[in-house]
Amino acid sequence: MSLKVIVLTEGVAVREEGDVIIDAAGQPQFFDVIILSGKELKSIVATGVVNIGVPIGIGKYTKKPVAAVVGDKVYIKGIPLTLYKETGMLERELAEALKKTGNETEAVLKKLKEIVISERRRHKKSHTLSILSKYISGEIDELPPHLADIVGSLDKDSLRSVFEKLVEDVY
Known part of the structure; x- marks a missing residue:
């Protein structure tokens, strides 16, 4: 079974029924590379700090948490790169890392x-x-x-x- 990934952006109603929620709304505070399970994610660029849940991903350069488990969902503060989002590689890469x-x-x-x-x-x-x-x-x-x-x-x-x-x- 593949992951259901929801991307939150400006002007989109908050829908949090996915397995993975990527918060891409708001002005990025910084850009960083996400390290999840010791692997750099190529499909998402970190944009801020996650202050809730159990941290499972950090920024390569800032060393701040950018992904966390919140309840039964994975929450990532980041921006999916368009190519990965369109081809479904985002879901595959996240499933592999998780x-x-x-x-x-x-x-x-x-x-x-x-x-x-x-x-x-x-x-x-x-x-x-x-x-x-x-x-x-x-x-x-x-x-x-x-x-x-x-x-x-x-x-x-x-x-x-x-x-x-x-x-x-x-x-």
Whole structure:
């Protein structure tokens, strides 16, 4: 099933029944390249900052969130490039990037599970679980490099859900 993409522009009534909502209304604050699941989107140019939802896409140069999950929809502050919009490549590119986002969290969960189980076999406790818990609760600001490499581009909210699933699976 393909994604239903709705593009909001000036003078168009707000319709938000799509899977992906691209807000192209208003004067752009800046232009940027959208990075979604570690991949540059060729079909959308970022125009502002997303201040709602769980961030899933950032601007390559500004490092500000430009895409987020809001409820069950993906919300992007950007302008679709005409060629992609007309040929349907926009939907295909978004579907591919969003599919990768789901796979990325599963890969992180699998790797963390291996580490935690290994630690618990050797030491009866998991240092990794403790560090993740402190990071998610805000007690520490940064993860050690070996964990930062594993969690990659996951934001705190995504990492929190991965952590909850990890605890559920291990215990």
